[in-house]
Amino acid sequence: MTAQIWTLILNSTLQTLAMVLFSTLFSLLLGLPVGILLTVTSPEEQGGIIPLPLLNNVLSRIVNVLRSFPFIILMILLFPLSRLLIGTSIGTTATIVPLSIAAAPFVARVIETALKEVDPGVVQAARAMGSTNLQIIGKVLIPEALPSLVSGVTLTIINLIGYSAMAGAIGGGGLGDLAIRYGYQRFRGDIMFVAVIIILVLVEIIQVVGNTISARLIARR
């Protein structure tokens, strides 16, 4: 493989990293509040501190609908939004929009699951001590659920690496794009191979780092 090809691979890797980084940030920004809302508005038996059945139901439905969309379809549907926000629907920057929106409902569920694992007795104690709802969320629910939250974010990042590769198929750039355009369409098996290996290594690194952080947090308790 020529130096030119290697430069191409490096650029694609950086594009993938940028897509994953920013879509993780934005999906967390969107998903975290929804996940918290889903938890605190759930019925009291499930640990909800502000039970609001109607809001909880509506939110839950929206999350489910968004989650059941195949990513490719969602991405095409979101082209107009990308165009509105970024000015184009093609390329790495434009892809961050559908990636973030596709991952947000997943993040919301992951956060919800993690927060609901917090011992209801501990939340009751915090309430009995006169905590405000915001204090319960910020000083009890999130710190108590932190190891699970870290695992959830790890899972999200790994999912987003997969999604970003798929986004390559419709002009998103990154390693997926490289693998399809060079590896598949130009029969460059070696480029395809390298792209897949890099994705594999990325996933592995994220998983190990995530597991380590989560385990450290638990060990400190």
Add this chain to the structure above:
Amino acid sequence: MMVTIIRLLYIEGIFMQIALHNLQRTYGSLHAVNGVSLFIPSNTVYGIIGKSGAGKSTLVRLISLLEKPDDGEIYFDDERVDELDGDVLIERRRRIGMIFQNFNLFSSRNAAQNIAYPLEITGTPKARIKGRVEELLALVGLEGRGKAPISTLSGGQKQRVAIARALACNPDILFCDEATSALDPQTTHSILSLIKEIQEKMGLTVVMITHQMEVVRDACKHVAVLDDGVVAEEGLVTDLFSNPSSEVTKDFLTHLVGVDEAAKGNNGQMVQWSKKRGAYTLRFRGDTTDQPILSMVSRTSGVDFNIRASGVQRVGDVEIGTMFVDINGSDEQRTAAIAQLREIGVVVEEGVL
């Protein structure tokens, strides 16, 4: 009306710290708390005992202001608190300490950080928090253990941290919700001693919710027995032990004196003489436990006593004896013997639970 009564009592010097008036709480068709009225005096340890399902947990959630009653009123001093809402409710909760069966400590915080939590949420300056936490750690006998992660502490130590946390904001009331139910007997004893010591030191009103009669015996001055969502019996612990009136109280006492154990052949606190439990229960109180009552009565009335099991236990400062006996003789002799026993001050009950 209620307020007037409370004011009157206040003037007479019998200050009511907590007053419950006809509390009701229903879940669906279940009347968890069905008309509970209680006066819990200040500066004392007050027990609320009941079996599971008697309505204890609901009652404690109501008086700790975690839940609102469907009907009825709750007063702390002469302030009505069951209708509080928003910031006022949160403010009031901050002056209540509470400890739990499962400790409910924050696993994400170490011992000192747990104790600091109530201070943090009330906006205490960092420098003051540090000193106060040290003070509280010393109070519960955990000096130098502040940095310990919660998972490294034993059950008793966890409950000590929980007590320190509950006391951080200088509460006037401490609720103990089955606080010793997850602890072994020795640890239970040390935690109860600590609670009593702190009660005296701080002049707290302590309310202990429990299903263990031992806890009531060892720690409480007054007790209310809860059954099926209502108060079955209420009064001084010593009175309740020497002269229980409700079936549920007698049942609690029977289990306490270890009849069950004795019947199984295990030596509990009772000395067991016979496999059968006897036809009568005699309860002796205070100085009557030191007198040769049975032989006296036996001589004058002509009956024979067959002692099946008996024992003495200490309730606060008073000794209370329980004895299971058969009384053999003619009907008149038996009636005379029972009358004589009652005259001396022995409580005689037919049958053994």
